[in-house]
Amino acid sequence: MAYSDKVIEHYENPRNVGSMDKSDDDVGTGIVGAPACGDVMKLQIKVEDGVITDAKFKTYGCGSAIASSSLVTEWVKGMKIEDAAEIQNSQIVEELSLPPVKIHCSVLAEDAIKAAIKDYQSKQGAGSDS
Amino acid sequence: MAAESRSASKSSPPSGDHFAVLGLAARHDLTRDEVEVAYLALAKQWHPDRVGPDDLAAKRRSMEASAAINVAYRALRDPVTRLEYLVKLGGVDLDSSDPKTGAPAPTQAFLVDMIERREGLSDARQGGTLAGFRGEVEDAEEEAVDAALAAITEGDTPAAAQSLVQRRYWQRLLDEIDDTEHTST
Known part of the structure; x- marks a missing residue:
């Protein structure tokens, strides 16, 4: 169990833990799971004028999964949604020095932000053109 | 280096998958007694002590056979690990995250339910309703096993794999509930 200092830091002081109203049209919600280990992750973004103004997560899983989602919520705040959609799991692996057995945790966080963006975009597309 | 001993080659060591090693049909509905x-x-039969100390080749073979027999027994004696092994024989390895041959991703509806249950856990703990909460999760775990059993009976490996993934999520939640109970008492 050789967690890096950054993983431990995020695990002990996770940023942006919490929930937003998922029925809000400005909120995108991504819920993803890692079947082999039973981790589940919820990541939400609030978008205003194409920019992510807030991000929250709840992750029920190992330290690396919590750190990966915590890091992503920190990164995406203030980002344009197109830029946030470009986040790659390899960036998370590098930042947190994740070992090979924990790479799937970073994949989960990448999937979660992509799913949240997709959810937001589908709400905008389906929403009324008020 | 020693020549093959004649006595040890009378029967060949058990081989093949775990069912074959134990000489059992590859099916889920075995009783614990049968296994x-x-x-x-x-x-x-394959205990290493039954081989003379000088017959090194036979000794090694009986040790390898014993190891295979023990691994097979551990995998098959429990109904859930036996189901997981049958799914593995069907081509799905639940311990792998490979998108094609690994554990299948749970459905979105299942994950949403799981997040809600997790959020409900702290409420149940504070509200003193943990026992009822645990009972519901236990029922869900049993239902997932039953669904996997039904799917395996119909030869539907993908459906069985999906149910067994759900079972693992429920089991994981049960473990966490029990951790909670221990830390709060």
Whole structure:
């Protein structure tokens, strides 16, 4: 169990833990799971004028999964949604020095932000053109 | 280096998948007794102490056979690990995250339910309703096993794999509930 200092830091002081109203049209919600280990992750973004103004997560899983989602919520705040959609799991692996057995945790966080963006975009597309 | 001993080659060591090693049909509906009887007989037959100390080749073979018999017994004696193994024989490895041959991703509806249950756990703990909460999760775990059983009976490996993934999520939640109970008492 050789967690890096950054993983431990995020695990002990996770940023942006919490929930937003998922029925809000400005909120995108991504819920993803890692079947082999039973981790589940919820990541939400609030978008205003194409920019992510807030991000929250709840992750029920190992330290690396919590750190990966915590890091992503920190990164995406203030980002344009197109830029946030470009986040790659390899960036998370590098930042947190994740070992090979924990790479799937970073994949989960990448999937979660992509799913949240997709959810937001589908709400905008389906929403009324008020 | 020693020549093959004649006495040790009288019967060949058990080989193949875990069911074949124990000489059992590859099916889920085995009783614990059936598995145990097969195991005990083979464990006795291949016990390394039955080989003379000088017959190194036979000794090694009986040790390898014993190891295979023990691994097979551990995998098959429990109904859930037996189901997981049947799914593995069907081509899905639940311990792998490979998108094609690994554990299938749970459905979105299932994950949403799981997040809600997790959020409900702290409420249940504070509200003193943990026992009822645990009971519901236990029922869900049992339902997932039953669904996997039904799917395996119909030869539907993907459906069985999906149910067994759900079972693991429920089991994981049960473990966490029990951790909570221990830390709060």
